[in-house]
Amino acid sequence: MATEITAPPYRVIPIIPAIKPGAMEGLKPFVANDRIQEALGFPGGLVDDWKERAIAKMGDLLKKYRSLKVYLDACVHCGACSDKCHYFIGTQDPKNMPVARQDLMRSVYRRYFTLPGKLFPKLVGARELTKEVLDEWYSYYHQCSECRRCSVFCPYGIDTAEITMAAREILDSVGYGQKYSNEIIGKVNTIGNNLGLPGPALEDTLEGLEEDVKEDTGIDVRFPLDVKGAEVLLITPSADFFAEPHIDSLIGYAKVFHAAGISWTLSSMSSEAANFGLFIGNYEQMRKVALRIRQAALELGVKRIVVGECGHAWRVAYSFWNTLTGIGDGAEDKFALQLQKQLDQRYRQPTHICELTWDLIQRQAITLDPEANDNLIVTFHDSCNVARGSRMGEMAGGQFEIPRSIIRAAANHFVDMSDATTREKTFCCGGGGGLLTDDLMDLRVKGALPRMEALKEVADRDGVNFMATICAICKTQFSKVLPYYGFNMRMVGGVHQLVSNAIRLGDKE
Amino acid sequence: MIFAALFYAAFLILAGGLVYRISDYLRTPAPLKIPTTPAPTTGGGVALRMTREVLLFESLFKGSLWTWGFAMLFHGGLALVLMRHLRYFTQPVWSWVDMVQPFGIYAGFVMAIGLVGLWGRRFLVDRIRYISTPSDHLMLALLLMIAISGLSMKFLDHTDIIGVKAFFLGLEHFDPQPLPASPLLYLHLSLVASLMIIFPFSKLLHAPGVFFSPSRNQPDNPREHRHLSPWAAKLESES
Numbered sequence: 001m002a003t004e005i006t007a008p009p010y011r012v013i014p015i016i017p018a019i020k021p022g023a024m025e026g027l028k029p030f031v032a033n034d035r036i037q038e039a040l041g042f043p044g045g046l047v048d049d050w051k052e053r054a055i056a057k058m059g060d061l062l063k064k065y066r067s068l069k070v071y072l073d074a075c076v077h078c079g080a081c082s083d084k085c086h087y088f089i090g091t092q093d094p095k096n097m098p099v100a101r102q103d104l105m106r107s108v109y110r111r112y113f114t115l116p117g118k119l120f121p122k123l124v125g126a127r128e129l130t131k132e133v134l135d136e137w138y139s140y141y142h143q144c145s146e147c148r149r150c151s152v153f154c155p156y157g158i159d160t161a162e163i164t165m166a167a168r169e170i171l172d173s174v175g176y177g178q179k180y181s182n183e184i185i186g187k188v189n190t191i192g193n194n195l196g197l198p199g200p201a202l203e204d205t206l207e208g209l210e211e212d213v214k215e216d217t218g219i220d221v222r223f224p225l226d227v228k229g230a231e232v233l234l235i236t237p238s239a240d241f242f243a244e245p246h247i248d249s250l251i252g253y254a255k256v257f258h259a260a261g262i263s264w265t266l267s268s269m270s271s272e273a274a275n276f277g278l279f280i281g282n283y284e285q286m287r288k289v290a291l292r293i294r295q296a297a298l299e300l301g302v303k304r305i306v307v308g309e310c311g312h313a314w315r316v317a318y319s320f321w322n323t324l325t326g327i328g329d330g331a332e333d334k335f336a337l338q339l340q341k342q343l344d345q346r347y348r349q350p351t352h353i354c355e356l357t358w359d360l361i362q363r364q365a366i367t368l369d370p371e372a373n374d375n376l377i378v379t380f381h382d383s384c385n386v387a388r389g390s391r392m393g394e395m396a397g398g399q400f401e402i403p404r405s406i407i408r409a410a411a412n413h414f415v416d417m418s419d420a421t422t423r424e425k426t427f428c429c430g431g432g433g434g435l436l437t438d439d440l441m442d443l444r445v446k447g448a449l450p451r452m453e454a455l456k457e458v459a460d461r462d463g464v465n466f467m468a469t470i471c472a473i474c475k476t477q478f479s480k481v482l483p484y485y486g487f488n489m490r491m492v493g494g495v496h497q498l499v500s501n502a503i504r505l506g507d508k509e
Numbered sequence: 510m511i512f513a514a515l516f517y518a519a520f521l522i523l524a525g526g527l528v529y530r531i532s533d534y535l536r537t538p539a540p541l542k543i544p545t546t547p548a549p550t551t552g553g554g555v556a557l558r559m560t561r562e563v564l565l566f567e568s569l570f571k572g573s574l575w576t577w578g579f580a581m582l583f584h585g586g587l588a589l590v591l592m593r594h595l596r597y598f599t600q601p602v603w604s605w606v607d608m609v610q611p612f613g614i615y616a617g618f619v620m621a622i623g624l625v626g627l628w629g630r631r632f633l634v635d636r637i638r639y640i641s642t643p644s645d646h647l648m649l650a651l652l653l654m655i656a657i658s659g660l661s662m663k664f665l666d667h668t669d670i671i672g673v674k675a676f677f678l679g680l681e682h683f684d685p686q687p688l689p690a691s692p693l694l695y696l697h698l699s700l701v702a703s704l705m706i707i708f709p710f711s712k713l714l715h716a717p718g719v720f721f722s723p724s725r726n727q728p729d730n731p732r733e734h735r736h737l738s739p740w741a742a743k744l745e746s747e748s
Contacts, residue, residue, distance in 0.1 A: 074718030080572030153572030
């Protein structure tokens, strides 16, 4: 374990770093204990027959996921991905090159599931699954934030995230799970959010917020909880309820609903947008978390489901909710049918808060005064799961244009960072995919390097002093790592934080 | 006669192996919508994306210009060379194959240059050197030897191509004819047969694999159309 965490130096010119084998060897986030594991139905600790079980699980996943099968077969080691991972750039450990990370599993796949690997293991780089290999998996599959940047550049679209998820799924199935992610999923299942914030505490927090906003603006902006018959159910990451700067975006959503006259509510039973089932690659857990939201929507009788600023949550909501819970069209079980009937299908279901806000701005149902943000020179960090795993609006790429349009409406000074680091080529903040834990702080600081370099460029050139983003993980991660790179931790915030500053409440002129 | 048997076997392994692989991919469900976005929202858009990917290597272009350049030289050269070789398998020769002829001859050099470039990266770039396995080198060596032996027959030591054509037409009509005696030809054909045999078991599978890559072949329309795999549908009835 590193005793002192320091940021790697900025590269003078961003050349591809030379490899440093073993740089991050042995880095290992805390392992989940038996209580955490068993709550999710996984073995409590490493089982005796882990090897047989792991290989059987791999065989099972190869039958269930075409992605895994094709991706393990198709790689030609061309190396197009090799310099694309922020963790490789920040650590220089060659096993953090996407292709090398995949090969940690591909080598085992070849040994047990392919003919050449069975006949000539050395020749094709196949190897036995030993305890050392399993430990290596645990280490390096927890140095991947499943951000999919590598998949943009791969000529076959190989997505390392799919392989990382499969590896974590296998590790969980033999009792070798990660504490951070699995503990959080347990909290969602029992309490309803990642933080383990119970209903009464949430109620207190929201009341406090109402008072704060009243004090600030003189206007009664409500933060409703469990209101049956509201039009909108807002599902937002629980960090929005108490963490800085997240809470400022929550205030922003509330002001938008207030100004537009849309009735809305939060749910105490389902007070979490995040779905860490995605991070551990477990379909059943992901579905279970998503079904809580369906249940809340049914109980509250809402017409629309809107999702707050959270990157992976939006990927799950946009790309997977319809599959997991039948929120849109085509599901046949009785709850899904009831939900389809209840939801107003004239709206996109689910809707991202940015889609909602941008729509209101365009229809002039709300008014923004961008002068309110004149003290800020704003840039926008595209969050990986939004950028490469979802969409907003009707057009491909709406996930890039809509947040930027909102920022331009809410602030007069906007500058984009380098093209090589934005939109589909955006770099992960360094804390995504279940790595946002203190025991991985060294990795998180190093993984932020490429984004920090791009930010430094616009900060020096254009005087950028605010980086807006629409992800709770990005916000927390940047608040933590910005100071390591000599920036103020308050430099990061939500898009709706800008909206909150600029929105006109009360009488419309 | 050995070569006749070899080519029948190689062809069966190649065809059988590919059919097995492709049907295996087809049978395996893709339970979640995972296109790398921004992605086309319609089937037609996906077809276009796939065409760009297969013909122009669009993603690789974004990823690494050097690799893209050499890959284009190699694959483009190979495509022309393969077209040119159709004249040994068709009687009468299709007219478009005749038209490709003059280009096909020099395409062999282009292909070889591409291969040398791709191979060079495996020695010169530390990251690529790190990820290269012996089979990666052997595969390139095999392809390069095929190119060199083929070019040698064209430019150094001419082979009796009329005899070669008779041999392959004979194979097609299940009426095996003798192969002209030429060490270079034997070498060239043995290497080609090995390539055909290795193909379905190796990373050369990237060729059919790209069509089955969910991050590239799925339209981005999860809110509009429900996507459900058979095994996931079973979970629905259980809850």
